[in-house]
Amino acid sequence: MYEGPVQDLIDELGRLPGVGPKSAQRIAFHLLAADPADIGKLQDALQKVKDGVVFCDVCGNVSAETTCRICRDPRRDPSVVCVVEEPKDVLAVERTREFKGRYHVLGGALDPLSGVGPDQLRIRQLLTRMSTRTDGQDITEIIIATDPNTEGEATATYLVRMLRDFPGLAVTRLASGLPMGGDLEFADELTLGRALSGRRSM
C-alpha cells in the first residue's frame, strides 16, 4: 500500500474496465512522472467528457450538440438508416467509408438475462423516427447492424417483427460468414452454416 493520493489514484484507476492492480500502479507512476501540461490536458478531457457530451436527439449517438454531426450533414442520405447497438459501432461502420446513410443507436441489445427488454432500448424512438419525414424524405431502408451474437441476432429478429408492417420499407441485415484471411477448416459450424445459407452467385 502506498500513502495518500498515490494509493487513491491507483484505486480509482483500478476500477476502470480492463485495468488490473499492476496496470493501475504503472499508469499512476507514469502520471506522477509526467509533464504538468500533459496532466492538465488529461484533466480537461475528463472534465469535458462529463460536461460537454450529450446524446443526439435524433439517432442517440454521442455528440457535442443536441443533434450530432452525421444527422446534421445534408450530404448524408436520410432514406437509409443503419441500426447499431452502441456509439462505438457507428465509428466501426464509418471506418469502412462505404456507408453514406444515417444511423440509429439502440443503446444495447435485448438481453433478458441482464434484465434488458425492448423498453430499455431506443426502439420506440426508431419507430417514431420511421413515421416522420427527414429533409423531405421517408426512410426506405433499415440496415440492422447489431452484433452477430445471440443477443444481437435476437434484437434483429425483434426489430424485423416491429418493422415488417411499414409499407415500402426494405429491412436488411449485415451479411455474416467467414472472415477474410482465415482457413475454412477452423471455421465453427455456426459461422460456416451462415456463410453457406447466405452464399451469393458470382
Place this chain on the structure above:
Amino acid sequence: MANLYRDTGVVLRVQKLGEADRIITLLTQRHGKLRAVAKGVRRTTSKFGARLEPFGHVDAQFYPGRTLDIVTQVQTLDAFGVGLVSDYQRYTAGCAVLETADRLAAEEGEPALRLYLLVTGALRALATTDRDPSLVLDAFLLRAMSFAGWAPAVDECARCGEAGPHRAFSVQGGGVMCDGCRPPGSSSPASDTLRLLAALLHGRWAVVDGVSPSARREASGLVAAHLQWHLERQLRSLPLVERRARVADD
C-alpha cells in the same frame, strides 16, 4: 498436460473479461455448474467462433487454472441458439430456462445431471418443436423446482395430504390446499388451471394441449410466483418473457 479434462455442457451465461476474453458459465453433465475462461473468444479470429454463445450445447476440454479453469477446445453438439434467436418469444423463454438453471445449480462443481438433462430437453423442445414456448417454460420450471425439492403440491393438500381435487392455491403454503387448511389470502384458480399444473409437472402433453389460453395464463402466473418465492429473489428474465398466444405466421 495430464490435468486436462473434458465434459459436455450447456452455456448458461457469458461475461466479458478484460480485452477479448469471456467467463463462460456452463451446466455440465459430470461437473455440474462450471465457470471457465475462454481466452480471446471476442476476437473475430478466435478459434472458438460462435460455439461458446448462450444456448450452445458443447463438448469442451478444460485446463485447471489457478482461480478459474481455461477452455482449450470446443465442439458444438447442438446449436440451440440458431432456432431460438429467430423467434423472440422462444428466445425470451430460453433465457428464463438458462437463468433458472443458473440459480438452481447454486454450488459450482456439484454434479447436477438431472438438471442438465432437463435443460437440454427444454432447449431442444423450444428450438426444434412447434410447442407453445410459454408451456415448455412452465413445464421446465415446475420440474426443475421438483428436482430442487420445491415441487408445488398439485393433487393432495400441501399441508394435511388429503386427496384432491382442491380449489385453493397458496404459494407460501406450497401448492393446492383443502378448505380446512387454506390460509387467508390464498388464491382460488380455475379447476382447469390446477389440472394444467399437474399435467405440466407430470408431462401429460395430451391434457396440456387441450387447455384454454386463460388457464395457461393463470398457470404461468402461479408457476412464476411459486418459483420466485422459493428462490427468494426476482428472476430478471421472467418478466420479459413474451406470454402471448401463438399466431400462425410466427
